[in-house]
Amino acid sequence: MNKKIEKILYLPNPRGFCAGVERAINIVELSLEKYGPPIYVRHEIVHNPWVVKDLENKGVIFVDELNDIPKDARVIFSAHGVSSSVKEEAKEKKMSYIDATCPLVLKVHIEAKRHFENGAHIFLIGHKGHPEVDGTMGQIPSQSITLIENINDIKRLNISEFNKVALITQTTLSVDDTAKLIRALKKKFPTLIEPPREDICYATTNRQAAVKSIAKKCDAIYVIGGENSSNSIRLVEVASQSGCKNTFLISEIKSINWDEMKHFKTIGLTASASAPEILVDEFLSLFKNKFQVKIEKSVIADENISFKIPRELRE
Ligand code: SF4
Structure with missing residues (x-):
């Protein structure tokens, strides 16, 4: 006899890392490999606490301003980009910098x-x-x-x-x-x-279209993403504006209220452009442990975009 399905989980694609975020994280990791820690990054490389913590554990120091960095240090500018004056300041201070701004x-x-x-x-x-x-x-x-x-x-x-x-x-x-x-x-x-x-950008557009495509079917939608992340906050707003009554931004899996979830029969799960798939996997594994689940996957757009990393890290 078939077991009773307690929950239907809608898992739309595209979700998670975009090409600009992958490139920025790659730049930091390759810099660590090539130059060794510490590597300084001005501003969070991307707005996701898991990514930031992971890189800190590998020897990255995140700072707000160039004044917080020793004079001869190497610095990376985050995927969000910097004003011309920040680049000029780095040049004046004779700092070597790598620009991880998304193309x-x-x-x-x-x-x-x-x-x-x-x-x-x-x-x-x-x-x-x-x-x-x-x-x-x-x-x-x-x-x-x-x-x-x-x-x-x-x-x-x-x-x-x-x-x-x-x-x-x-x-x-x-x-x-x-x-x-x-x-x-x-x-x-x-x-x-x-x-x-x-x-x-294409990643913002596609992730919003993907969450929109499931919004009306879902009693609740969980968006994995950082609380300071613009594309994460927008996904929650889009889910709600598109007809889902209960929307949640999840920056850490441990913050999920599983008791509250018992009231929802149909659930949507997505991740913003700066949220790693490892967090989706973590959610899914806990979710399947707690409930009998049927997963409905959908793909609303194919993405095959990638951006080159700077030459000095390719050599
Ligand atoms: S969300 Fe768009 S603009 Fe921002 S890093 Fe990703 S691809 Fe680039």
């Missing part, structure tokens, strides 16, 4: 500089205080770029103050929320110059 963030930096050189004022849709936003804003003089976080920021813009205007965005935003802001900006500024290709 898709660098693409946005290049767009910002190009618009600035072409005399456009730039609207950046993003979240204040996020290191990627700080890094992007720091590519050009501050008076040439305005951060747009919400619809009120757009309402406050005075049309007569701007002549030529261009748009760039953070790479890890909600696709739907950003589309609304872009529509409002275009209504106010019909000549707004848009990015040739979306700035929200």
